[in-house]
Amino acid sequence: MNAIDNLVALLSRLPGIGKKSAQRLAYHILEAPRSYAETLATALSTLHDSIKRCSVCGSFTETDPCPICTDKTRDATLLCVVERSQDVRVIEESREYGGRFHVLGGLIAPLDGIGPDDLAIGSLLARVRNERIREVILALNPTVEGDTTSLYIQKMLKDMPAAVTRLASGLPVGGDLEYADRLTLARSLRGRVTM
Amino acid sequence: MNAIDNLVALLSRLPGIGKKSAQRLAYHILEAPRSYAETLATALSTLHDSIKRCSVCGSFTETDPCPICTDKTRDATLLCVVERSQDVRVIEESREYGGRFHVLGGLIAPLDGIGPDDLAIGSLLARVRNERIREVILALNPTVEGDTTSLYIQKMLKDMPAAVTRLASGLPVGGDLEYADRLTLARSLRGRVTM
Numbered sequence: 324m325n326a327i328d329n330l331v332a333l334l335s336r337l338p339g340i341g342k343k344s345a346q347r348l349a350y351h352i353l354e355a356p357r358s359y360a361e362t363l364a365t366a367l368s369t370l371h372d373s374i375k376r377c378s379v380c381g382s383f384t385e386t387d388p389c390p391i392c393t394d395k396t397r398d399a400t401l402l403c404v405v406e407r408s409q410d411v412r413v414i415e416e417s418r419e420y421g422g423r424f425h426v427l428g429g430l431i432a433p434l435d436g437i438g439p440d441d442l443a444i445g446s447l448l449a450r451v452r453n454e455r456i457r458e459v460i461l462a463l464n465p466t467v468e469g470d471t472t473s474l475y476i477q478k479m480l481k482d483m484p485a486a487v488t489r490l491a492s493g494l495p496v497g498g499d500l501e502y503a504d505r506l507t508l509a510r511s512l513r514g515r516v517t518m
Numbered sequence: 519m520n521a522i523d524n525l526v527a528l529l530s531r532l533p534g535i536g537k538k539s540a541q542r543l544a545y546h547i548l549e550a551p552r553s554y555a556e557t558l559a560t561a562l563s564t565l566h567d568s569i570k571r572c573s574v575c576g577s578f579t580e581t582d583p584c585p586i587c588t589d590k591t592r593d594a595t596l597l598c599v600v601e602r603s604q605d606v607r608v609i610e611e612s613r614e615y616g617g618r619f620h621v622l623g624g625l626i627a628p629l630d631g632i633g634p635d636d637l638a639i640g641s642l643l644a645r646v647r648n649e650r651i652r653e654v655i656l657a658l659n660p661t662v663e664g665d666t667t668s669l670y671i672q673k674m675l676k677d678m679p680a681a682v683t684r685l686a687s688g689l690p691v692g693g694d695l696e697y698a699d700r701l702t703l704a705r706s707l708r709g710r711v712t713m
Binding site for chain 1: 520521522524525528529531532533534535538539541542543545546547548549552554555556557558559560561562563564565566568569578580602603604607696697
């Protein structure tokens, strides 16, 4: 396999990139100044060394604990539960939220063999207890898996004093949180409802 | 700027990759096994060293001249003129063509300041003369720039014995050759018409 085919094969393994798109990207990189390919190569090879998971909230960060967990100006009694690290970024960009985060690392999906024990739910319960959280906001995708996970967490938190809310409708049902626009997301944060 | 933002910024410079897609790709790479990022980094950093342009036809290749130009089983009197190196791959995949190629490196586009002298048209005329080409197939995108370039080349070749043909209609007008399917492309090669 030659160098172009090799690059095309690697790029086609990315989500949403088919063979044709991968070819287009590979030829674009080949025709762009050589410095672009080199800079991208460096960014990729150093990525996993620069980024780790925050030992408190589980999101990707360069420092542990992450800047959000150590920010004294944020409301430490408000905890937003998200599926993945990139959802933290999406919610931060809505500029509507000033509390902390907890990354589950996935959603309950029995058909895929993912149960509550595979997710950071135990550490969530411990945080709610130890950090005296007054409100847990469940910001999971409005899908079957997201709703199942929200209900499960709500049940586990029932005997604790924290209020449990979820994002308001406004997100298109069956959609993906990552692709919501800033305003829709801000509105659904503002209109969150008690479960 | 942290390592993720840096990677997102680099990926958004690729064609067809917006900010949201770049974020999705970056987090996917972060969550994938570290070996994937490393393999991709190596493929990118060695790309420009492995690949050069064929000194005969101008397409990207690991050996110079390229395997197509040195293949004795191909019809050396048939020359297919394409805009970019990736078009060679597309036409090869149609498995309908057994001649050689000539890559122009672009199309005549006066509004973008690209004239005939910026393209490999001089070397095309020399090849048609020296290699005793009997037919030149113009396989350029069916756009204004493609048609302008085809007409210009046809005019320059008028006094040479080579027949000049272009791909048959069948390609959707205004479309992009790179995204044509194999069968449509095969049919338009078979039905090529004299200009």
